[in-house]
Each structure stands twice: as C-alpha cells, then as structure tokens.
Amino acid sequence: MSTAVATPPPPAGAPLTKKVLTADHPTWCPGCGDFAVLASFYRVLEKLQYPHEKIVTFAGIGCSSRFPYFVNTHGGHFIHGRALPFAAGISLGGDDLHVFVFGGDGDGFSIGGNHLTHTARKNVRITYVIMDNSVYGLTKKQTSPTSPIGFKSKTDPWGALDQPINPMRTLLNSGATFVARSHATQVNHMTEMMLRAARHDGFSVVEILSECVEFFEGAFDAAIPRKGGHWVLIDEKKNDGSPEDAARHDVSDELAAFQLAGQAWPGKFGVFYENKTRRTKNALEAELIAKTREKTKGATDLALLQATFAKLR
Amino acid sequence: MVSPNTPEASGGASASAAPRSIKDVVIRLAGNSQDGIQAIGGFLARLAGRSDQDVMTYMTIPSTISGGPSIFQVRMGTGDILSAGDRADMLVAFYQHSYDAHIGSLRPGGVLLYDADHVKPVEGDNRFTNVACPITTGTIEAVGGTAKDKGKNIYVLGLIARIFDLEVAKLTQLIRERFGGKNEDIVRNALLAFDAGYAWPQNNLRDLFYRFEAIDRATAVSGRPQVTLDGNSAIAYGFLAAGVRHGAGYPITPWSSIMETLRTELPKYGGVFVQCEDEIASISTALGFSYTGNVAITGSAGPGLSLKMEALSWATMAEMPIVVVNVQRGGPSTGMPTNVEQSDLMQAIYGSHGDTPRVVLAPKNVEDCFYLAIEAVRIARAYSTPVLLLTDQALSSRIEAFDEPDLKALMVPPGPDRTERPADFKPYPLDRQTRHAPAGTRIASGKYPVVTGLEHDEFGHPTGSPKLHAQMNAKRREKIKALAATLPAPELSGDASGEALIVTWGSNYGPAREALERIRAAGVSAAHLHIRHVHPLPHGLEEVLARYRKVVVAELNDEGVYGFGQFATLLRARYALPSIVSTCKTDGLTFKVSELVAGVARHLGNATLEGLVSQARPSPLASR
Numbered sequence: 001m002s003t004a005v006a007t008p009p010p011p012a013g014a015p016l017t018k019k020v021l022t023a024d025h026p027t028w029c030p031g032c033g034d035f036a037v038l039a040s041f042y043r044v045l046e047k048l049q050y051p052h053e054k055i056v057t058f059a060g061i062g063c064s065s066r067f068p069y070f071v072n073t074h075g076g077h078f079i080h081g082r083a084l085p086f087a088a089g090i091s092l093g094g095d096d097l098h099v100f101v102f103g104g105d106g107d108g109f110s111i112g113g114n115h116l117t118h119t120a121r122k123n124v125r126i127t128y129v130i131m132d133n134s135v136y137g138l139t140k141k142q143t144s145p146t147s148p149i150g151f152k153s154k155t156d157p158w159g160a161l162d163q164p165i166n167p168m169r170t171l172l173n174s175g176a177t178f179v180a181r182s183h184a185t186q187v188n189h190m191t192e193m194m195l196r197a198a199r200h201d202g203f204s205v206v207e208i209l210s211e212c213v214e215f216f217e218g219a220f221d222a223a224i225p226r227k228g229g230h231w232v233l234i235d236e237k238k239n240d241g242s243p244e245d246a247a248r249h250d251v252s253d254e255l256a257a258f259q260l261a262g263q264a265w266p267g268k269f270g271v272f273y274e275n276k277t278r279r280t281k282n283a284l285e286a287e288l289i290a291k292t293r294e295k296t297k298g299a300t301d302l303a304l305l306q307a308t309f310a311k312l313r
Numbered sequence: 314m315v316s317p318n319t320p321e322a323s324g325g326a327s328a329s330a331a332p333r334s335i336k337d338v339v340i341r342l343a344g345n346s347q348d349g350i351q352a353i354g355g356f357l358a359r360l361a362g363r364s365d366q367d368v369m370t371y372m373t374i375p376s377t378i379s380g381g382p383s384i385f386q387v388r389m390g391t392g393d394i395l396s397a398g399d400r401a402d403m404l405v406a407f408y409q410h411s412y413d414a415h416i417g418s419l420r421p422g423g424v425l426l427y428d429a430d431h432v433k434p435v436e437g438d439n440r441f442t443n444v445a446c447p448i449t450t451g452t453i454e455a456v457g458g459t460a461k462d463k464g465k466n467i468y469v470l471g472l473i474a475r476i477f478d479l480e481v482a483k484l485t486q487l488i489r490e491r492f493g494g495k496n497e498d499i500v501r502n503a504l505l506a507f508d509a510g511y512a513w514p515q516n517n518l519r520d521l522f523y524r525f526e527a528i529d530r531a532t533a534v535s536g537r538p539q540v541t542l543d544g545n546s547a548i549a550y551g552f553l554a555a556g557v558r559h560g561a562g563y564p565i566t567p568w569s570s571i572m573e574t575l576r577t578e579l580p581k582y583g584g585v586f587v588q589c590e591d592e593i594a595s596i597s598t599a600l601g602f603s604y605t606g607n608v609a610i611t612g613s614a615g616p617g618l619s620l621k622m623e624a625l626s627w628a629t630m631a632e633m634p635i636v637v638v639n640v641q642r643g644g645p646s647t648g649m650p651t652n653v654e655q656s657d658l659m660q661a662i663y664g665s666h667g668d669t670p671r672v673v674l675a676p677k678n679v680e681d682c683f684y685l686a687i688e689a690v691r692i693a694r695a696y697s698t699p700v701l702l703l704t705d706q707a708l709s710s711r712i713e714a715f716d717e718p719d720l721k722a723l724m725v726p727p728g729p730d731r732t733e734r735p736a737d738f739k740p741y742p743l744d745r746q747t748r749h750a751p752a753g754t755r756i757a758s759g760k761y762p763v764v765t766g767l768e769h770d771e772f773g774h775p776t777g778s779p780k781l782h783a784q785m786n787a788k789r790r791e792k793i794k795a796l797a798a799t800l801p802a803p804e805l806s807g808d809a810s811g812e813a814l815i816v817t818w819g820s821n822y823g824p825a826r827e828a829l830e831r832i833r834a835a836g837v838s839a840a841h842l843h844i845r846h847v848h849p850l851p852h853g854l855e856e857v858l859a860r861y862r863k864v865v866v867a868e869l870n871d872e873g874v875y876g877f878g879q880f881a882t883l884l885r886a887r888y889a890l891p892s893i894v895s896t897c898k899t900d901g902l903t904f905k906v907s908e909l910v911a912g913v914a915r916h917l918g919n920a921t922l923e924g925l926v927s928q929a930r931p932s933p934l935a936s937r
C-alpha cells in the first residue's frame with residue numbers, strides 16, 4: 001500500500017502538467033507502443049487544461065486497458081468489452097465531465113463490438129482511443145479481430161484464416177461522428193488526432209496502431225519510414241479556393257471516407273470523417289428533459305409524484 | 314342518464330327485496346384479449362380502491378402477440394384480501410372456448426354468466442346458477458349497430474355492478490375518467506352500454522343480488538385514500554420516491570413495463586433512462602450512472618439477469634451501488650415467459666463468479682413492491698453494494714389497492730455528493746465503509762481514485778497481495794453482515810409454537826396467510842413466517858424455526874435433485890434443521906390456498922387436514 005501524499009497537492013486551479021497527471025508506473029513490456037500513446041495523452045491533457053476533477057479515464061480489459069491506472073484522474077477499470085456502455089452512463093450522468101475511454105482491438109472490435117456500434121449510433125459524448133496491436137497480448141498471442149490473414153498465433157499456428165475487421169469501415173458504418181487513425185510511432189500526429197477527437201462534440205474515435213513487441217513484432221512497419229514503410233497522411237481540404245484543394249479529402253464526406261478506408265494496407269492516416277451536425281445523445285436527452293419540464297411547469301419532484309398517485313385513486 | 318344506485322329508486326319494478334350479504338367474491342372474466350376484459354378488471358379494482366372494499370386481481374396475458382384467449386380474475390370484498398382466490402364464484406364466459414376452458418374453475422353453487430349469443434353450456438349441468446344473458450346483442454342494441462360488439466366489456470361491467478350492488482356513481486365517474494380524453498361519443502356509448510347491462514338483471518334476474526358486508530370502521534385504518542396499481546408500476550414509482558433519476562434496460566417480459574414507465578416519467582424529474590443494445594450494456598450504463606454519484610437501476614427477467622452476472626461481480630468488487638430488478642418468470646431459458654416462478658433465487662444470491670456477497674430483497678405484494686424499491690436504493694447507497702429486487706410475473710401484473718403512500722415523508726433527494734474530499738480520502742478503506750467520490754469531485758490531495766474489478770489496495774490500485782485479497786474479501790462480506798444485524802424481524806403470524814411453520818418469500822405471502830387461517834381453524838397449531846430480506850437473512854430466525862415440529866418452506870420452484878426448493882436448501886444450510894421441508898410446484902401459476910394446506914397436511918401426516926382440502930367448499934353465491 002502506498003501512502004496518501006508525499007508531495008503537497010497542487011493548489012486548485014494550478015495548471016495540469018505531466019507530473020500532476022502521472023500515476024502508477026505502466027505495467028507494459030519495454031518497447032510497447034502504448035507508452036507513446038500515454039505520453040501523447042498527457043500532452044493532450046496539458047493542452048486542454050480541463051479542471052482536474054472533471055476528467056475521467058476509463059477502460060475495459062486488455063494490456064492497453066490498464067491505462068487508467070497510469071493517469072492521475074478519476075477513472076476506472078471495468079469488465080472486458082463493456083467500457084463504452086459504462087462510459088455512456090458517465091457521460092449522460094455527468095454532462096460536465098470529459099470522458100476518455102482506452103482499449104484494445106479485442107476489447108473494442110470483438111467482445112465489445114456490439115457496444116461500439118450502438119454507442120456510435122447514439123453519438124454519446126465520449127472520446128474513445130483504440131490501441132490496436134492486432135493480437136491478444138495480455139493472454140499471450142491469440143488471433144485478434146484485426147490480425148491479418150496468415151498471422152501465426154497460438155490459436156492459429158498455421159496462420160489466421162478469418163477475414164479481419166476493417167476498423168475505419170466499421171466505425172464509419174456504425175455512425176461514429178469523428179473517425180481518425182494514427183500510429184504510435186508518430187507522437188505529434190497522435191497528439192493532434194486525440195486533441196481533435198477530444199474537442200469534437202460527440203462520439204469520437206481514434207484508432208492508433210500500437211505495436212506489441214512481444215507477440216506481433218513489426219506488425220505496423222509498413223507505415224514506418226525508417227523501417228522501409230510509407231507514412232502517408234490524409235490531405236484534408238483547406239477550403240482555400242485553390243485548384244489543388246478540389247482533390248483534397250473532405251472530412252464531412254462519408255463516401256470519400258469509405259473510399260479512404262478501403263485503401264490497401266497500410267493505408268492513410270489522419271481524420272477520415274467528422275460530422276459536426278448530428279446532435280449528441282447528451283443534447284437530445286437534455287432537450288427532452290427541458291421540453292417535458294416546460295409542460296409540467298417546473299413542478300417539484302414531490303408534486304409530480306403526488307399527482308401520479310392522485311390519478312391512481 | 315345512469316341508473317340510480319338502489320333498486321328501490323329505479324322505479325320499484327325490480328329485483329327481489331334485500332341483497333344477500335357476502336364477504337368477498339371471486340369473479341373470473343374469460344374472453345379474448347381484444348374484448349377489453351382487462352378493462353373490466355381494472356374498473357372493478359379501481360372502484361374497490363375508492364370504496365371500502367379490498368381487491369386483488371390475477372391476469373393471464375396470451376403469449377401470442379395479439380388476440381387469443383385471455384382471462385382476468387378479480388377478487389373483491391371486505392377486509393384483507395390476500396390472494397386472488399383459488400376458484401371463481403362467478404364465471405363470465407364470452408365464448409364457447411372461454412366456457413370450455415374455465416367452467417372447471419367455478420366453485421359449486423357459483424354463478425355462470427354467459428353470452429347467450431355465443432355459448433351453449435352442457436345441458437343438465439346443475440352445479441351452478443346458470444344465467445344466459447345476450448351480452449353481444451344487448452350491447453349492439455344499446456350502443457347502436459355502428460360500433461359492432463365493441464363495448465361488451467362495459468355492458469358486463471353494468472351487469473356485475475347491478476348483481477353486486479356496486480356504487481354506480483363511482484363507476485360511471487371512472488368510465489368518464491377513462492374515456493374522457495377521447496371524443497364525447499365514446500363516453501356516451503360506454504355509458505349506454507353500462508346502463509343496458511345494469512338494467513338487464515332487474516328485468517331478468519330476481520334472486521341474484523348481493524352486497525358486500527359493511528367494513529368494520531374500527532379496523533379501517535389510515536384515513537389516507539386508496540390507490541390501485543400493479544406491482545411493476547409500484548416498483549417504478551418506488552424508485553422515483555427513492556431519488557433514482559437514472560437507469561438503463563433492455564426489453565424482456567415481464568420486466569419491460571418498469572423501464573417503459575421510467576423512460577416516460579424520468580424526464581419530468583430531470584432524469585435519464587437509456588434503452589440499451591443488450592442486457593450487459595444496460596447494467597454497464599447503470600453502473601456508469603452510479604459512478605457519477607447518481608445511484609441507478611437496471612432490471613430484467615431470468616435470462617437477462619444471467620447476462621448481467623459478470624458486471625454484478627464487478628459491482629461487488631468495485632463496491633458500486635446499483636439496484637437490479639429481476640421479475641421472475643418460468644425458466645430455464647425462455648421457459649414460460651408469461652408465467653410465474655421463483656426459480657431465480659440462487660441466481661440472484663450466488664449467480665456470479667467469485668465470492669460476491671450482495672443483497673436480495675423480495676416484495677410480498679404490490680404495496681411492498683413500492684416500499685422495498687425504496688429500501689433497495691437506501692441499502693445500495695448506505696452499503697455501496699449491488700442490491701437485487703426479486704419480484705415475479707404474478708406481482709408484475711397483479712392490481713391491488715393499498716393506502717396511498719405518505720410521499721412527503723418518503724421522498725429522498727436525488728443527486729451526487731460532489732463536496733471536496735479531504736486529503737486522506739481512500740476509495741476502499743479497510744476500516745470503514747466505502748464511500749466513493751463521484752467523478753467530478755475534487756480530492757484535496759490531488760490524487761484521484763480508480764474504481765476497479767481487480768483486487769486492489771485501499772487506493773484502488775491493483776494488488777497481488779494474498780493478505781490484501783483476504784482482507785478485502787472480508788471487508789465485502791462484513792458489510793453485508795453488518796446490514797443483516799440491522800434488519801427487522803420478519804412477520805410471524807399464528808401460534809408462537811406448534812406443529813407447523815409455513816415459511817414463504819415473495820408473492821406467496823397472501824395464499825400462505827390464508828392457508829394458515831384454514832389450518833388453524835382445523836385445530837392445528839401453526840404459524841406463518843414471511844421473509845422479505847432473503848439475503849442476508851435477519852437475525853434470530855433459528856429460535857423461531859426451532860419452535861415448530863415441521864418447517865414447511867413453500868416456494869414456486871422445483872424440489873431439485875435433493876428434494877428441497879431453493880430457499881429451503883438455503884435455510885437447511887444456514888440453520889441445519891432436519892425439520893425444514895419443502896412444498897414446491899412449477900405449474901407456472903401462483904399457489905392456491907388449498908395446495909398450501911395440502912402441502913402442510915402431507916408433511917404433518919395429518920389426515921383431518923388432508924380431508925379438509927378435498928372437501929368442496931361451496932360458493933357464497935350459492936342459492937339457499
């Protein structure tokens with residue numbers, strides 16, 4: 001057991017720094033891509049400067065899902081695959097909270113696949129970071145929903161047979177209103193993607209390719225230039241009226257996003273899609289409450305329930 | 314336009330002189346689900362709630378989506394009505410199939426009232442008073458041809474009102490309230506149908522005229538008005554009173570109406586109810602709400618509860634308050650979804666992986682659904698623990714009248730406690746009760762807590778320490794034991810010691826109380842113990858159980874491989890008394906009083922009692 005406080009606490013309103021935000025030392029293996037994701041997340045929170053107590057970091061189960069222990073914010077570690085519905089409860093139960101969910105490809109696309117679809121379609125205000133390593137790492141090398149065909153694992157020693165999930169297509173199809181893709185070796189890009197996701201009003205997802213050096217070494221080398229790969233960014237439309245702008249990617253164009261998602265491995269990185277018009281469930285529920293209360297003319301809870309019982313007489 | 318209430322005032326050309334006094338009556342209405350027979354039952358129940366009578370109903374809903382045979386049974390009378398009644402005193406048969414299926418449920422001497430347009434009773438069967446009434450043509454003549462036979466239910470309501478001398482002014486007021494929102498023609502047609510039904514016995518039935526005994530004013534207590542509602546509504550309103558403003562669920566029979574009510578009501582209270590994609594998401598979302606300091610509810614029926622079990626284990630480990638309703642139905646698997654059973658007890662108490670001490674409460678009747686819902690939320694908050702509210706299909710749809718709750722005294726303010734926590738705040742202190750700091754709460758130390766399903770230290774950080782695991786397991790166990798020490802002694806009625814103790818939980822309360830009366834009337838010393846806090850058990854039960862030769866645990870589940878029902882198994886494990894025996898059944902129906910008497914008689918080896926059961930009890934409506 002650790003003791004409560006060794007250093008004096010920061011005064012209320014003091015800036016959030018990496019030092020303040022650091023909690024337990026990560027349990028990840030040396031060389032794991034997730035370290036870089038954590039470092040980028042500290043930078044994101046340093047830039048956002050939300051009130052400390054309003055930040056919530058949540059996760060399901062997996063290597064990457066240990067994340068909340070390493071970030072000094074309100075947070076928690078739930079059951080496998082169900083962090084999103086839990087986070088939906090946090091977001092809808094505390095509308096002033098900034099809710100971040102971290103998880104892996106198994107948590108998000110396999111056991112939690114149904115929740116991903118429905119949280120996306122409801123557009124609950126949550127930022128979801130999927131640290132995709134294309135392998136089950138915590139359980140030591142089984143095939144994951146994003147393992148490529150032919151990947152040799154303990155459950156497919158002859159090489160994976162099943163078609164993997166295409167994360168971008170899946171997310172677009174679910175109705176996520178912000179969909180982006182990054183790589184754990186690109187700290188600045190990751191930080192920018194997470195920052196934009198956090199600022200998006202709605203369900204925002206960043207998939208980060210994060211290598212598992214123990215069980216799937218070299219999985220994402222195809223996008224690492226120093227290993228001979230190609231790091232190609234999405235050229236976003238600038239709306240500057242220039243002739244070359246016409247060919248650039250319009251992030252509000254769903255069809256164009258699907259086309260990007262269908263590109264050959266390793267594909268492009270950046271924001272695939274952003275829908276700024278669809279309203280969040282948070283806003284819709286708040287409006288429902290406001291309209292309902294208009295009808296009841298702000299009656300007290302007691303008066304409302306008394307009226308209900310009076311009708312049952 | 315409505316007939317006055319007393320036959321004398323209606324012009325004198327009327328039924329026989331004085332009505333015969335009866336204590337209570339069981340009326341079974343059998344027709345098709347589209348005939349609106351539930352509405353008749355609803356009107357009678359509401360009327361009883363507004364009168365001096367007590368009421369209890371029983372309903373079957375066809376499991377087909379629309380149409381099909383349906384029944385509604387209502388028992389009304391003077392004094393405490395504890396069960397819906399074993400057999401009917403009056404059967405109203407709308408169709409031949411209604412007659413065929415339900416004539417067996419009519420007590421000898423009872424009244425068979427049938428639609429002469431559709432039903433031909435067996436000739437020469439003189440066990441009953443047969444009344445052939447042209448319900449269909451009578452309704453059409455009254456209302457006019459356009460509405461076809463719509464309104465038959467209200468015509469029958471008129472018939473019943475006349476035969477049992479019910480308060481017409483109150484009934485017509487209920488009809489106006491029910492149909493008043495629609496167009497005035499509907500109200501007028503309904504009243505025409507009612508009048509026609511009310512008038513028919515005067516000209517055709519001279520002897521069938523009853524009146525309920527006047528209530529003993531000394532025993533009619535509270536002075537508060539009566540309210541009439543079903544068990545699921547009572548639970549939903551209990552949650553509102555308890556300050557619950559958040560919930561999540563997935564539809565499943567017979568739980569759905571609770572989530573429908575809360576989805577509709579909560580926005581008025583500034584709350585949110587989320588319809589989720591599945592059962593697991595529902596409990597997860599509810600736990601997320603609780604984590605923000607808004608103690609939330611979810612619920613389901615048996616199969617859905619199974620799906621929630623992993624998250625329930627997390628709630629025990631993370632010490633997160635939540636209330637989970639389980640409306641039990643016939644299982645296993647999809648089983649008999651519109652029938653009653655009490656076979657989820659073990660699942661409720663022990664269903665999860667790992668050691669998961671948690672709280673299970675079971676309401677005894679509709680009124681108790683309201684109060685135990687409030688208590689479930691109170692316990693969840695006070696002990697930071699999951700609480701299961703184990704109700705059943707019979708309670709979910711049964712309508713009862715009870716004293717309107719004193720809401721002013723009961724209302725609990727909602728909302729999270731976000732006051733800043735001191736620097737020594739620990740989410741999981743070993744020496745104190747866990748009190749989470751909801752997300753959004755400042756912690757003076759600047760060190761923020763983690764809620765977790767991993768075994769953890771006092772700050773919520775993962776640990777592999779064997780010592781801590783044992784200590785934390787003990788902490789989670791001891792708080793449930795601390796709750797047990799505060800629980801009130803369960804209700805014991807009857808003899809302080811003797812031959813038999815009937816033990817029940819859940820909706821068996823009413824029939825068991827009636828069974829006790831019959832057993833004691835036969836000269837057998839006996840008592841009835843009803844347990845609402847089924848886990849943990851209240852203190853002091855061992856002394857009570859030891860005072861009877863046989864402890865007969867009556868429950869609606871299978872006797873299992875070893876010959877004992879689920880609660881009996883627990884009681885035997887807990888108290889190690891060989892006198893604990895079981896009376897179980899799984900026919901999907903609530904206990905009949907006679908079945909309970911028979912169960913006790915069998916265990917006592919008491920031939921007199923057994924003889925009592927086989928005696929046919931004539932209906933109080935029988936002609937003298």
